[in-house]
Amino acid sequence: MSSVSKALLHRVAEAGRAGVAFTLDGQPASALAGDTVLTAVLTQCGQLRRNEFSGAPRAGFCMMGACQDCWVLTADGARLRACSTFIEPGMALLTGREPA
Numbered sequence: 228m229s230s231v232s233k234a235l236l237h238r239v240a241e242a243g244r245a246g247v248a249f250t251l252d253g254q255p256a257s258a259l260a261g262d263t264v265l266t267a268v269l270t271q272c273g274q275l276r277r278n279e280f281s282g283a284p285r286a287g288f289c290m291m292g293a294c295q296d297c298w299v300l301t302a303d304g305a306r307l308r309a310c311s312t313f314i315e316p317g318m319a320l321l322t323g324r325e326p327a
């Protein structure tokens with residue numbers, strides 16, 4: 228299995244919003260208020276989760292709540308759809324990445 232550690236998304240504009248602290252795979256991370264979980268995670272690394280069958284990294288597809296490819300696990304075992312859920316302070320998200 229490959230490890231995807233480089234950010235998939237890069238901010239190019241509108242970076243003046245308030246910061247939102249969360250954890251990603253147990254490490255401190257920050258996003259901007261109003262970011263979706265998908266944006267918050269993919270500006271930190273290159274995957275949202277691993278495919279349940281192949282183990283391949285996944286990063287969402289439709290970005291509009293239709294494809295179900297962006298489910299992310301939280302540290303307490305819940306699942307949330309990353310493209311249609313806003314990041315909130317203190318969220319603890321897991322991507323299934325291999326340790327660096």
Ligand code: FES
Pocket residue numbers: 286287288289290291292293294295296297308309310311
């Ligand atoms: S990316 Fe398709 S449902 Fe979220």
